Amino acid sequence: MSSDPPGFELPIRLLLAFRALIDELHTRLAERGHPEMRPMHGFVFQAVGPEGCSTAELGRRLGVTKQAAAKTVESLERLGYLTRVPDPADARARIVRLTPRGVSALSDSAEIFDALRAEWSEALGPARLATVEDALRTMTAAEPFRTDLPAWFS
Structure with a gap:
């Protein structure tokens, strides 16, 4: 019997990691004056x-x-x-x-994502986080950001 996790666990774990980061981003954005984001x-x-x-x-x-x-x-x-x-x-x-408020929200988001990445680096260790990021770059498209992802979910 294999000790490998079932195949469906990988996308679930990736989604949970995404959700954890996005939920924390929005908690911090609300603290910076963007509660409706x-x-x-x-x-x-x-x-x-x-x-x-x-x-x-x-x-x-x-x-x-x-x-x-x-x-x-x-x-x-x-x-x-x-x-x-x-x-x-x-x-x-x-x-x-x-608007300037929209630009501010984007700027705040970038700062928060940098802080979240630093927290993950501290929790996992810089080398381990770099390994995860490198592996994900290998397995995903070269273009890191697709704006059409929300439509894909619906």
């Missing part, structure tokens, strides 16, 4: 990017319908994280952009 919002902010984009393009980047993207933008506008501004190339179109 949700995991999906980080994907939206990354998909909007520094240059902004149309709602239709945001939907494509997220892998959701234009209507779903518009609903998300409206929600994040109400919370003060996004704004829609006239498109300089097309007076009829609007561009979705991060």
Whole structure:
């Protein structure tokens, strides 16, 4: 009889690790003045990017319908994280952009993720964490961030 764990445990453990990091991120974001932030919002902010984009393009980047993207933008506008501004190339179109509050949330997230990684490094040891990260890089796509992941879950 093998002492190896069952195959289904690997994706469950990876998901649990992801969930632990994201839950702690959001606890700390709330402490920094962003209690309404949700995991999906980080994907939206990354998909909007520094240059902004149309709602239709945001939907494509997220892998959701234009209507779903518009609903998300409206929600994040109400919370003060996004704004829609006239498109300089097309007076009829609007561009979705991060507000200073949105940029602040992204900056806070980056700082918190660095702190969380340092905590994992302390708990596991730097060499062990580096081994885990190297192994995950070997087994995953070269592009480390996909904004369409939330659509994949639904």
